[in-house]
Amino acid sequence: MAIIDLSQLKTYTPALIHQIHNSFCEVRLLELGFLPGKKIEVIRKSPFGHTFYIKTNSGCFALRKNEASSIQVKCI
Amino acid sequence: MxxxxxxxxxxxxxxxxxxxxxxxxxxxxxxxxxxxxxxxxxxxxxxxxxxxxxxxxxxxxxxxxxxxxxxxxxxxxxxxxxxxxxxxxxxxxxxxxxxxxxxxxxxxxxxxxxxxxxxxxxxxxxxxxxxxxxxxxxxxxxxxxxxxxxxxxxxxxxxxxxxDFNLPTDRESKDIFFDLNHWDEERQETVNAVGEKTLLTGREYLNFILTNHLDWLHEISPAIRDRINGIEQSDFKPTQSQIQDTLHRYSILEPILLQAKSHINNHPSISEKLDRLVTHRIAGPVIFLILMLLIFQAIFAWAQIPMDWIDGLFGFITEWMATSLPQGWFTDLLVNGIVAGIGGIVIFIPQIAILFLLIGILEETGYMARVVFLLDNTMQKLGMNGRSVVALVSGGACAIPAIMSTRTISNWRERLITIMVTPLISCSARIPVYALLIAMVVPYRRVGGVFNQQGLAFGLLYFLGAIMALIVAFFMKKIMKGDSRSFLMLEMPEYRFPNWKNVGIATYNKVKSFVFEAGKIILIISIVLWFLASYGPKDSMQAADTLTEQISTEQELSPEEEAQTLATLKLEHSYAGIMGKAIEPIIRPIGFDWKIGISLITSFAAREVFVGTMATIYSVGSEDHTASIQEKMQKETFLDTGKKVYTKATVWSLLVFYAFAMQCMSTLAIVRKETRTWKWPIIQFVYLTLLAYFSSFIVYTILV
CATH class of the missing domain: 3.40.50.300 (P-loop containing nucleotide triphosphate hydrolases)
Known part of the structure; x- marks a missing residue:
C-alpha cells in the first residue's frame, strides 16, 4: 500500500486518509471530517491541477493544491 | 423561565x-x-x-x-x-x-x-x-x-x-468528551492556573479553551485578559492541543454515531452527478456566464413593469399636488423636494428586490460554492480568493452587502483587494443613471432577435466595470506585500431547492434596510438640494430677474417662454448653480456643464441621487411638470451657444464616469468599518475618482 499525497491521486480512485502533515490547516481539516482511516476520493481537478474537488464520508469539499498535498493517503 | x-x-x-x-x-x-x-x-x-x-x-x-x-x-x-x-x-x-x-x-x-x-x-x-x-x-x-x-x-x-426546558439539576454532570487528567502535566498546570486567575475554577474545558485563545482573548473581556496575562505557557502549542482535543472527541462520537445511523437512511445525493456538469472545466464557466447574463436580462425584463407603475404613480401625485395645493414655497418643497426625493428611492425597489432575490437563490441552492471552486484559480492570479466571486457578483446588487460578505475570506490581502475593487462592479444604484443616459443616445432597437441595443449598452458598461475591477486587482496584487497563509477549504453543500421563505425574508430585510438606511440619506440630500436650487444670494437672484426682463423685451418672448427663461436663469444664479459653475472649469474637459456639475456634487453622497438631482434641477428650472426628465434633458441647450448639452460624447463620458467613480458615502463608511482605518477608504476614493476622470477624458476626446 503506497502512501502518496492526495494531490497525486487519480480522479475517482478511492483511498484512505493516512495523516495530515501541515499543522496550519490540520485542525480545520479535522473539523471538516478529514480523519485518518476515512475514505477519500478526488472527483475533479481544475485545469492545471490548482483546485481539487474532494469527496469524503462527510461531504464534498474544494481544496487548493497546497491543502490537498498536505493530506497523505493510502492507496487501496 | x-x-x-x-x-x-x-x-x-x-x-x-x-x-x-x-x-x-x-x-x-x-x-x-x-x-x-x-x-x-x-x-x-x-x-x-x-x-x-x-x-x-x-x-x-x-x-x-x-x-x-x-x-x-x-x-x-x-x-x-x-x-x-x-x-x-x-x-x-x-x-x-x-x-x-x-x-x-x-x-x-x-x-x-x-x-x-x-x-x-x-x-x-x-x-x-x-x-x-x-x-x-x-x-x-x-x-x-x-x-x-x-x-x-x-x-x-x-x-x-x-x-418546557428545565435547568438540569446536576449542572456539573460527568463530561464524556473531556478529561483534564488525560493531558500532560504542563497543560494541566496552565489550565488550572487560568482557572484560578479567572475565578473559574473547576470549569476545566472553559479554561482549556481560554488557554487556546490567549492571542485574541482581549476581545472577550479586558478584565479576564488582564488576569490571565501573567500566565507563562512554556512550550505552548495551541495547534497540537486543538488537534488532540478534536481527535479525542471524534473517537468518542464514532461508536455513538455508528449505532444511531441504523435509524437514519440518507436519501441518495444528486450533487455529485450534477457537479460533473456544473464544475466541468468548459461547461462550468459557460453555465456561470449564461446565469449571469440571465440575471441581467431578468432585471431589465421584470423590473421595468413595476418601475413604470411607480414612475406613473409619482408623476400623478406630483401633478395632483402642483395643481390642487396653493402656490408657495411649501408646495414647491413638497413637490420638488420631498416627493421627488421619495420617488427616487421607491423607484429602486423592484430592481434591488429582484437582484437580491436572484443572488439569494444562487446561494440557497449551493451553486455559489461551485463558482468558488471554478474560479478560485483565476481569482488567485488576481490576488483574490474564490470566495471573492461571491462578493463581486453581489456587488452587482449593492457594494455594501458585497463588502460585508468578504469577511469569509480569511487572508487579509485577498480580502482587502476584494474590498477595494468591489465598488467597480456596477451596482443597482447605477441602473437608473445608466437607464436615463443610455436612452438618450442609444436607440431601442432589436439586434439578432433577442437583445436590444440599449440592453447591449448596459451589458457593455457592466463588462467595463468588471474588467476594470480585475485589472485594478491585478495591479494591487503586484504592489501589495502578501502574507503566505492563504487557504481554501470550502464545503460544497448539497444542492437543494431554494427555500422560498429564506430567500423571501432575506430579500425583504435587505430592501427594507435599503429604503430606510439609504433612503434617509437620499431624502435629506433631496431636500437640501431643493433649497440650494431654489434659493441664492439676494443680489444674484435679482440679477436673474433683471436679465430675464432684458432678454424678454429684446427677443419679444411669449409669457410662457419668459417664465421658462426666468426659471433657468434663477437656477443658474442659485447656490447650486454657483457651486456647479465653480467646478465647471474642471469638468468641462470631460464634456460636463454646470448642471451636471451640480449632480456630480450631490451624487458623491450616493450615485442614484443623480437622477433625483436631474429631476429637481429640471423641475425647478421649468414650469412644465408633465414632461419626463429625459425629454427635458434632451431639449437642454447651452444658453450662450445654443448647442445641445447632451451629445453622444458627453453622455458616454458621463456613463463611464459613473461606471468608475466612488460615489457612495455608505460604501466608504463600510470600508472604514471593515478595514478599521480611514486609510483604505481614502485610497479607494482617490483612485476611483482619478480613474473615472481620466477614463471620461479619454472617451470624450475620442467621441467629440
Missing amino acids: IKNIILIGNPNSGKSSVFNRLTGLSQKIGNYPGVTVERKIGSSSFEDGHSRTITDLPGCYSLFPSTQDEKIATKEILTSSIESTDEIIVYVADITKLDKHLLLFSQLKSLNKNLILCLNMLDRANTNIDKVEEYFAKTFSVPTVAISAKTGFGIEKLKKVIQ
Whole structure:
C-alpha cells in the first residue's frame, strides 16, 4: 500500500486518509471530517491541477493544491 | 423561565431556516459591535403566552475559530460561559451529516451549556424519528428534536421543548468528551492556573479553551485578559492541543454515531452527478456566464413593469399636488423636494428586490460554492480568493452587502483587494443613471432577435466595470506585500431547492434596510438640494430677474417662454448653480456643464441621487411638470451657444464616469468599518475618482 499525497491521486480512485502533515490547516481539516482511516476520493481537478474537488464520508469539499498535498493517503 | 434562545450550528446546517421558521418577519438585523458580522435577533411567541428572544449566531465548525464569523460566535459562547448567563442553546445539526456536525455540539456539552439538540433536514433521510430522538436524548442527556425546517415538520414540537426546558439539576454532570487528567502535566498546570486567575475554577474545558485563545482573548473581556496575562505557557502549542482535543472527541462520537445511523437512511445525493456538469472545466464557466447574463436580462425584463407603475404613480401625485395645493414655497418643497426625493428611492425597489432575490437563490441552492471552486484559480492570479466571486457578483446588487460578505475570506490581502475593487462592479444604484443616459443616445432597437441595443449598452458598461475591477486587482496584487497563509477549504453543500421563505425574508430585510438606511440619506440630500436650487444670494437672484426682463423685451418672448427663461436663469444664479459653475472649469474637459456639475456634487453622497438631482434641477428650472426628465434633458441647450448639452460624447463620458467613480458615502463608511482605518477608504476614493476622470477624458476626446 503506497502512501502518496492526495494531490497525486487519480480522479475517482478511492483511498484512505493516512495523516495530515501541515499543522496550519490540520485542525480545520479535522473539523471538516478529514480523519485518518476515512475514505477519500478526488472527483475533479481544475485545469492545471490548482483546485481539487474532494469527496469524503462527510461531504464534498474544494481544496487548493497546497491543502490537498498536505493530506497523505493510502492507496487501496 | 429562560427567555434567551441562541441558535448555534455548523455552516449549512439549515440554521437560518430554523431561525426564519421560529421568528418569521419579526427579525432585527444589526451588527455586532465593532465588526460588521451580521447579528440576527428575532422574537417568537410560544404557547404559554410568553415571547422569547431568538439569536442566530454565525455558523461555525468549532470553538477554534479561523474566520471572523467564527470568532464572533466563539466569543459570544465563551462570554456567556464566563458570565454564566442563562440561555438555552438550540444546537442545529444536519441529520445526514452528523459525523462532523456533532463536534461543536460536544464542545458545547463540555462547556455545560443548556442544550437542546435539533436534528434538521429530516426531508433528506428516511429516519426512525422516535428511535433517534430517544437515543440521542439518552446518550447525551439533552432534549432532542428531529425537524425539517424546509417543510416545517417538528417546529411546533421544538417550541414545546424550548418552553418546557428545565435547568438540569446536576449542572456539573460527568463530561464524556473531556478529561483534564488525560493531558500532560504542563497543560494541566496552565489550565488550572487560568482557572484560578479567572475565578473559574473547576470549569476545566472553559479554561482549556481560554488557554487556546490567549492571542485574541482581549476581545472577550479586558478584565479576564488582564488576569490571565501573567500566565507563562512554556512550550505552548495551541495547534497540537486543538488537534488532540478534536481527535479525542471524534473517537468518542464514532461508536455513538455508528449505532444511531441504523435509524437514519440518507436519501441518495444528486450533487455529485450534477457537479460533473456544473464544475466541468468548459461547461462550468459557460453555465456561470449564461446565469449571469440571465440575471441581467431578468432585471431589465421584470423590473421595468413595476418601475413604470411607480414612475406613473409619482408623476400623478406630483401633478395632483402642483395643481390642487396653493402656490408657495411649501408646495414647491413638497413637490420638488420631498416627493421627488421619495420617488427616487421607491423607484429602486423592484430592481434591488429582484437582484437580491436572484443572488439569494444562487446561494440557497449551493451553486455559489461551485463558482468558488471554478474560479478560485483565476481569482488567485488576481490576488483574490474564490470566495471573492461571491462578493463581486453581489456587488452587482449593492457594494455594501458585497463588502460585508468578504469577511469569509480569511487572508487579509485577498480580502482587502476584494474590498477595494468591489465598488467597480456596477451596482443597482447605477441602473437608473445608466437607464436615463443610455436612452438618450442609444436607440431601442432589436439586434439578432433577442437583445436590444440599449440592453447591449448596459451589458457593455457592466463588462467595463468588471474588467476594470480585475485589472485594478491585478495591479494591487503586484504592489501589495502578501502574507503566505492563504487557504481554501470550502464545503460544497448539497444542492437543494431554494427555500422560498429564506430567500423571501432575506430579500425583504435587505430592501427594507435599503429604503430606510439609504433612503434617509437620499431624502435629506433631496431636500437640501431643493433649497440650494431654489434659493441664492439676494443680489444674484435679482440679477436673474433683471436679465430675464432684458432678454424678454429684446427677443419679444411669449409669457410662457419668459417664465421658462426666468426659471433657468434663477437656477443658474442659485447656490447650486454657483457651486456647479465653480467646478465647471474642471469638468468641462470631460464634456460636463454646470448642471451636471451640480449632480456630480450631490451624487458623491450616493450615485442614484443623480437622477433625483436631474429631476429637481429640471423641475425647478421649468414650469412644465408633465414632461419626463429625459425629454427635458434632451431639449437642454447651452444658453450662450445654443448647442445641445447632451451629445453622444458627453453622455458616454458621463456613463463611464459613473461606471468608475466612488460615489457612495455608505460604501466608504463600510470600508472604514471593515478595514478599521480611514486609510483604505481614502485610497479607494482617490483612485476611483482619478480613474473615472481620466477614463471620461479619454472617451470624450475620442467621441467629440
